Amino acid sequence: MKFVYETANGANYDLLCAYADYNKSHPTEAESIIWDLLKAKSINGHKFRRQHIIKDYIVDFVCLHKKLVIEIDGQYHLEDNQIVKDKSRTEDLQNSGYTVVRFSNEEVIGNTAEVIKNIKKLLMEVIPPNASPKKDSAQKAPSTWRGLEEAGVCTDAWAVDAACSGNPGPMEYQAIDLQTGARVFHFGPMKGTNNIGEFLAIVHALALMQQQGLHDKTIYSDSYNAILWVNKRQCKTKLERTPETEPLYQIITRAENWLRTHQWRNPIVKWETQKWGEVPADFGRK
DSSP states (O other), rough: OTTOOBOOOOHHHHHHHHHHHHHHHHHOOHHHHHHHHTTTTTTOOOEEEEEEETEEEEEEEEEEETTTEEEOOGGGGGGGHHHHHHHHHHHHHHHHOEEEEEHHHHHHHOOOHHHHHHHHHHHHHHOTTOOOOTTTOOOOOOOOTTTTTTTTTTTTTEEEEEEESSEEEEEEEEEETTTTEEEEEEEEEEEOOOOHHHHHHHHHHHHHHHHHHOOTEEEEEOHHHHHHHHHHHHHOOOOOOOOTTHHHHHHHHHHHHHHHHOOOOOOOOOOHHHHHOOOOOOOOOO
């Protein structure tokens, strides 16, 4: 029998344990703030572990029951080499069934209440792997989205959105299935801008839909600029191209090349926030 806390690989365990113990003894200010709120199960009653070893990584905080990882990023996470490492680490953890959310030191220290609000929201949304559905309970979209179809929203759709802490700053984007409320994909964080994230989210959705044969599924975005850029097949950002933003520019180039070499018929529709409320893919950080 494998217990929920048995998440580490054996080969490097002793070394990782030493690092984890050191990190516990030398927390950053932001880590201390979050741990004071997590350690007493004060967030929805969920148990968190800090500086926990998963595979060959030490994550800042994790709720193993929900497989939710919380990472607190200092300034060095904006360095181009670290951005690449963080992306690879996040993808590996996601492939192992974990949901990974990242907050900057500045977010935690300057807006603790908003960070905790987002963690609580994630704990409510994340479904633990291998969870058994209740009998006679059909999967439904979140109650706040009900009635959208009557309002004219096509629910055979994915909604996309991006979030960025600063302009530029750590940027991420995601897609949500309007029929199930499930997250379809998530990318980031990577230094960029909100408009770039919105653009890449649409292209990511188009490419994935084409790969899965979903040629008639609608894409909703609340960004007029991003929709325009996709239609023009060019990301017209003014973000300075530097060694720090080069990884993002390489992704933009791939996205533009995909747009220029593929045809699609998926409707890309502007999400009408004033009529329908926040787009369902919104990160809730406004």
